[in-house]
Amino acid sequence: MTDQHASGSAPDGAAGSAAGAHRDAEPTGKWGLRPATLEDVEAIAHAELELFPDESWTVFQLAEEVAHPDRRYVLAADGVDAQGRLLGYAGIMIAGDLADLHTIGTLREGLGIGRALLTWCEQQARAAGATSMLLEVREDNARARxxxxxxxxxEIDRRRGYYRIRGRGIDALVMQRTLAA
Structure with a gap:
């Protein structure tokens, strides 16, 4: 699975807001994070379709990611126990001293969800021994950048035509951060 989503949508809804059922009610203001499970995959897949309609991952791809031993996936959800409605999610791959942010997406702006998801991913990477994190961000996503x-x-590199959106190639900017101990 590629790491195409690192910023297909910027955290806290930068590439657009969620539609449909996610707009029905505002979050309570109390939300939390918890590790994603296979039971969460369907809700994440629905969010993928809203946030990344041109490049969403399938339920099967997401299930493979969540179950993989070298991946860490998290979700943000309503309620202090994070058992309510999905508000965002993120996932990383860990490969030795390097972590790769595979995906991050939020369904609500202005609540700090994107920053909390990224922080969680960085903490998980550090705990697994990673000393730096990579991600790809669409060149045309200024807010995510x-x-x-x-x-x-x-920014450390550019991948020409990495994203294919409606037949058009969009460059990915490769970004990196050292993870302090």
Missing amino acids: RFYTAAGYC
């Missing part, structure tokens, strides 16, 4: 830059990520 600002978010990652503010979080300490620096």
Whole structure:
């Protein structure tokens, strides 16, 4: 599975807001994070379709990711026990001293969910022995680029035509951050 989603949507809804059922009610203001499970895959897949309609992962791909021993997936959900409605999710791959942010998406803006998801991923990477984190961000996603830059990520490379959206190639900017111990 590729790491195409690292910023297909910027944290806290930068690439757009959620639609449909997620708009029916505002979050209670109390939300939390918890590790994602296979039982969460269907809800994550629905969010994928809303946030990344041109490049969403399937239920099967997401299940494989969540179950993989070298991956860590988290979700944000309503309620202090994070058992309510899905508000966001993120996932990383860990490979030795390097972690790769595979996906991050939020369904609500302005609550700090994106930052909390990224922080969780960085903490998990550190705990597994990673000393740096990589991600790809769409060149045309200025808000996501600002978010990652503010979080300490620096552009280190460019992947030409990495994203294929409606037959058009969009470059991915590769960003990296050292994870302090």
